[in-house]
Amino acid sequence: MENYEIIQTIGEGSFGQVSKIRRKADGKLLVWKEIKYGAMNEREKQQLVAEVNILRELRHPNIVRYYDRLIDKVNSRIYIVMEFCEGGDMSGVIKKCKRDRDFLPEEIIWKIFMQIVLALHECHKRKDGKILHRDLKPANIFLDSSMNVKLGDFGLSRMMGQESEFAKTHVGTPYYMSPEQITDSHYNEKSDIWSLGCLLYEFASLSRPFEAPNAGALAVKIKSGKVEKLPTRYSEELQRVVNWMLNMDPNMRPSVEDLLNLSQVSLRIREKK
Ligand code: ADP
Ligand code: MG
Numbered sequence: 001m002e003n004y005e006i007i008q009t010i011g012e013g014s015f016g017q018v019s020k021i022r023r024k025a026d027g028k029l030l031v032w033k034e035i036k037y038g039a040m041n042e043r044e045k046q047q048l049v050a051e052v053n054i055l056r057e058l059r060h061p062n063i064v065r066y067y068d069r070l071i072d073k074v075n076s077r078i079y080i081v082m083e084f085c086e087g088g089d090m091s092g093v094i095k096k097c098k099r100d101r102d103f104l105p106e107e108i109i110w111k112i113f114m115q116i117v118l119a120l121h122e123c124h125k126r127k128d129g130k131i132l133h134r135d136l137k138p139a140n141i142f143l144d145s146s147m148n149v150k151l152g153d154f155g156l157s158r159m160m161g162q163e164s165e166f167a168k169t170h171v172g173t174p175y176y177m178s179p180e181q182i183t184d185s186h187y188n189e190k191s192d193i194w195s196l197g198c199l200l201y202e203f204a205s206l207s208r209p210f211e212a213p214n215a216g217a218l219a220v221k222i223k224s225g226k227v228e229k230l231p232t233r234y235s236e237e238l239q240r241v242v243n244w245m246l247n248m249d250p251n252m253r254p255s256v257e258d259l260l261n262l263s264q265v266s267l268r269i270r271e272k273k
Contacts, residue, residue, distance in 0.1 A: 087143030197245025
């Protein structure tokens, strides 16, 4: 802990504060996320260790980079040291656009979307244990100073197969939850794709595809599968990709590879123009 100097608190996490820090050795700006584990049971602590290990293994330009973890046994706290994302997150960008009555340019939407796809590709295609994010939402899409995406907050992510009651109790209103999760709690990589579809929809329309005052009403809307069209300023291609990801049948949704190929095609189209 003495290797770092706290600069300021920048956010409140579910289990403690998030602070901007400076690494004394070289002055590098980083953040640490405090996790108070005193009230957790053994199983939950094991889960926490598993999560930190997931984070350590993921190294990708579009995933928030993990640096270190510190344990303060006396105060029952763990500090996860990671990359500082100074551009904030996509929930902030969406809020600002709404306030200014401004839409995001389609080019920017594709760029951000593609970088999330690259990050997900890294998680879904790992040979030694596929990782599902499980909590894709604007607040977990961080940005660096150049509007590059850093997928973060793997707090609910799991290696395939593992389940945790603890994770379930800490999810907020599940706006981005797929129909199959609602009906039979079934989660696979196509559920991440559904959430990604909700994200792409929201980047364009600045509203969530499924909105309701409570979880029950939300579940009904999600299971109806009915979604408003995107604003007409956006291309048919963008609408098509949203519809593809928001397919009720998980098997009909694209895989990350499908989405990577698609970007290659649309990039070439745009270069020709
Ligand atoms: P939790 O999911 O445990 O509640 P978050 O990861 O969402 O915690 O972090 C809480 C707040 O801290 C967020 O609102 C976010 O703005 C900020 N934050 C988290 N990680 C970073 C980071 N790497 N860089 C900059 N800000 C961050
Ligand atoms: Mg969060």
